[in-house]
Amino acid sequence: QVQLAESGGGLVQAGGSLRLSCAASGGTFSRWSMGWFRQAPGKEREFIASISRGGGSTLYSDAVKGRFIISRDNDRKNAYLQMNDLNTEDTAVYYCAAEPTILSVGPRTEFRYWGQGTQVTVSS
Numbered sequence: 001q002v003q004l005a006e007s008g009g010g011l012v013q014a015g016g017s018l019r020l021s022c023a024a025s026g027g028t029f030s031r032w033s034m035g036w037f038r039q040a041p042g043k044e045r046e047f048i049a050s051i052s053r054g055g056g057s058t059l060y061s062d063a064v065k066g067r068f069i070i071s072r073d074n075d076r077k078n079a080y081l082q083m084n085d086l087n088t089e090d091t092a093v094y095y096c097a098a099e100p101t102i103l104s105v106g107p108r109t110e111f112r113y114w115g116q117g118t119q120v121t122v123s124s
Contacts, residue, residue, distance in 0.1 A: 014122055046061065
């Protein structure tokens, strides 16, 4: 049973930083490409970033490019999202997702596994 668990969310002031973690269990983490998504109230879920199995390839949405960094540690079975220069529009529930594929993943990928999400709130 594959499980993903996000952590690291919370309340932060605009301009601040947070680091989200996604802990994986129940499978072979190094075989999964990983993604981060977010969903703000009243809005559709939005792709943020993805990373290949080995970490050598990353993709970002225009909304977060240059501010967020996705990474992973296959030995620890964790994926991370470093979020810098946060603004109120970044307020959302953030989800990590995993897809067991060697192919590049992105906003159109149908990720197989999802976490429960962690709330990020940015105050002005």
